[in-house]
Amino acid sequence: MSPWNREFWRLALLLAVTGGMAALAGEPAWGLCAGLAVYLSWHLWQLRRLELWLAGRGKRLNDGRQDIWAEVAAQVLRIKRRSQKRKRRLSLILKQFLRSTAALPDGTVVLSADSRIVWFNQSAQRLLGLRAPQDNGQWVANLIRTPAFIRYLDSGNYDEAVEIISSHMPECTLSLQIIPYGEDQRLLVIRDVTRERRLDRVRKDFVANASHELRTPLTVLSGYVETLLGEAEEELASWSAPLAAMREQTARMEQLLSDLLLLSHLDESPRVMLLRPVDLAALLRRCCAEASRLAAGQVTLQVKIAEPLVLRGVESELRSVFDNLLSNAIKYTVPGGAVHLETAMVGEELEVVVADTGIGIAPEHLPRLTERFYRVDSGRAREQGGTGLGLAIVKHALQRHEAQLMIESRLGIGSRFICRFPRDRVLEAPGLSDCGGSIPV
Ligand code: ADP
Numbered sequence: 001m002s003p004w005n006r007e008f009w010r011l012a013l014l015l016a017v018t019g020g021m022a023a024l025a026g027e028p029a030w031g032l033c034a035g036l037a038v039y040l041s042w043h044l045w046q047l048r049r050l051e052l053w054l055a056g057r058g059k060r061l062n063d064g065r066q067d068i069w070a071e072v073a074a075q076v077l078r079i080k081r082r083s084q085k086r087k088r089r090l091s092l093i094l095k096q097f098l099r100s101t102a103a104l105p106d107g108t109v110v111l112s113a114d115s116r117i118v119w120f121n122q123s124a125q126r127l128l129g130l131r132a133p134q135d136n137g138q139w140v141a142n143l144i145r146t147p148a149f150i151r152y153l154d155s156g157n158y159d160e161a162v163e164i165i166s167s168h169m170p171e172c173t174l175s176l177q178i179i180p181y182g183e184d185q186r187l188l189v190i191r192d193v194t195r196e197r198r199l200d201r202v203r204k205d206f207v208a209n210a211s212h213e214l215r216t217p218l219t220v221l222s223g224y225v226e227t228l229l230g231e232a233e234e235e236l237a238s239w240s241a242p243l244a245a246m247r248e249q250t251a252r253m254e255q256l257l258s259d260l261l262l263l264s265h266l267d268e269s270p271r272v273m274l275l276r277p278v279d280l281a282a283l284l285r286r287c288c289a290e291a292s293r294l295a296a297g298q299v300t301l302q303v304k305i306a307e308p309l310v311l312r313g314v315e316s317e318l319r320s321v322f323d324n325l326l327s328n329a330i331k332y333t334v335p336g337g338a339v340h341l342e343t344a345m346v347g348e349e350l351e352v353v354v355a356d357t358g359i360g361i362a363p364e365h366l367p368r369l370t371e372r373f374y375r376v377d378s379g380r381a382r383e384q385g386g387t388g389l390g391l392a393i394v395k396h397a398l399q400r401h402e403a404q405l406m407i408e409s410r411l412g413i414g415s416r417f418i419c420r421f422p423r424d425r426v427l428e429a430p431g432l433s434d435c436g437g438s439i440p441v
Contacts, residue, residue, distance in 0.1 A: 003066065003067065003071040006068075007067065011039055014035045015032055015036070018031040018038070022034070043069075053073070060073060101121045102122045104123055106190060107124030107128060107188075108121045108123070108188070109187070110186075111188055112185065112186075113183075113186075115139055115140050116138065116139055117136055117137065117139075118137075118185075119136070120132070120136075127169075127174060128143065128144060128190060129169075130143060140188065144164075146165070146167065148163075148164050149164050152178070160177070161191075162175070162176050163193065164176060172192055172194045173194045174193065176190050176191075177191075207264050211260040214257055215257050218250060218254060222251070225246045225250055229243045255385070256387045262320060263396065266317070266397055269400070275312045275314070276312070277427055278311050278318055279310055280343075281308060284352070285305065287319065287322040288303050290323065290326075291327065291330055291339070295330045298336070299339055299356075300338040301330075301339050301341070302338060302339070303340075303341045304341070304343070305341070305342075306343045306345070307430070308428045308429070310429075311350070311401075311421060312424075313425065317397040317401070318397070321394050321398060322352070324390040324391065328386075328391070329417075331384045332358040332359050337357040338356070349423060349426075350420070350421040351418055352419045353416055353419075355416040357413070358414050359411075360410050360412050361409040362411050363409075370395040370405065394419075402422050403420055403421045403425070404420045405418070
């Protein structure tokens with residue numbers, strides 16, 4: 001019989017007994033009331049026992065009985081056991097998670113919405129000098145006080161990592177990145193990048209030093225070649241062709257070294273520190289004059305420069321950008337073709353476009369074009385006197401001006417190289433509402 005049926009029969013029996021007895025005395029209603037009161041008191045008593053048991057202060061209810069309360073207690077017990085099991089499983093997962101994050105070489109700090117430390121692993125202790133448990137609940141900016149990190153934390157833009165020198169271990173360079181997750185929670189991931197930065201430094205120093213050291217012997221060699229070429233006209237006539245080839249090759253090597261030196265200088269820092277107003281219109285006109293000499297009447301140069309045009313930047317670097325783009329456009333355009341240079345404000349940004357009707361570039365080459373020494377057709381590029389570093393220089397110099405380089409090209413039709421400068425770099429331009437503020441010099 002189900003507990004509910006049993007309960008019904010129990011009540012019926014109780015009421016029949018109390019009602020029957022009271023009927024004998026001529027008051028059946030009082031008997032029924034007394035029966036109901038007894039029944040209610042018994043249930044209240046069971047409820048109290050259940051409450052005491054749930055609070056952990058009493059005995060279990062279903063000690064061998066078969067009433068409705070024993071059934072309820074059995075259900076509660078089942079739920080309790082299930083939740084204990086789940087709790088044990090969760091705590092095991094948590095332990096495993098803590099053990100695995102403790103073993104991670106990268107530091108991990110969980111931050112609350114108001115940037116307080118909620119939890120951190122052992123690597124974070126080692127890299128940042130955090131102390132457990134004292135530093136839990138501390139504001140992270142009180143413990144990592146490097147201004148670059150504080151700016152990063154306040155900026156709210158965590159797309160990239162920020163690098164700092166560890167105040168706890170000054171010989172270490174750390175890369176810190178915040179990763180937002182869940183509801184307003186953030187994970188701070190700390191990587192030790194000391195070794196990578198040291199290797200970078202060694203590579204950059206090697207390229208810069210090797211280029212510098214090669215320059216002097218090369219200058220001596222090209223000096224001798226020039227002198228010999230002068231004499232070749234009279235006494236060394238049979239040597240004039242090889243000497244001319246030597247002059248061409250030494251000139252190429254000089255160009256290569258100066259490009260390598262320029263690139264290693266651009267590599268020094270991702271952003272230009274010393275900014276001055278640059279008259280971009282005048283600079284572009286000078287670049288175009290140089291380019292039209294290079295075109296030697298074979299390629300038409302069409303120029304449309306909006307004036308006035310003043311940018312914040314480094315003149316020599318901007319000059320390299322447009323010299324390289326214009327010389328490439330001329331080099332890779334067959335005689336009879338045209339090269340266009342145009343400036344325009346597009347929305348809030350300044351665009352300088354160098355376009356040509358040249359040989360064009362197949363789409364698969366476009367993503368790799370700005371890599372050092374990457375050439376689509378190395379034979380042709382070398383023939384044209386290219387070093388393979390031109391576009392790498394363009395990309396780095398533009399990056400240092402927070403500008404973007406975009407390349408559009410169609411094979412056999414031509415190419416467009418678009419340099420896009422952000423609004424806060426532009427000091428003067430036609431149609432510019434408010435000019436860019438103070439100039440740090
Ligand atoms: P290079 O000194 O060889 O010209 P760059 O870095 O300046 O080196 O250019 C890399 C490669 O990109 C070139 O070798 C060439 O194949 C391609 N390229 C650059 N500019 C153009 C252009 N305007 N038209 C077609 N191809 C180009």
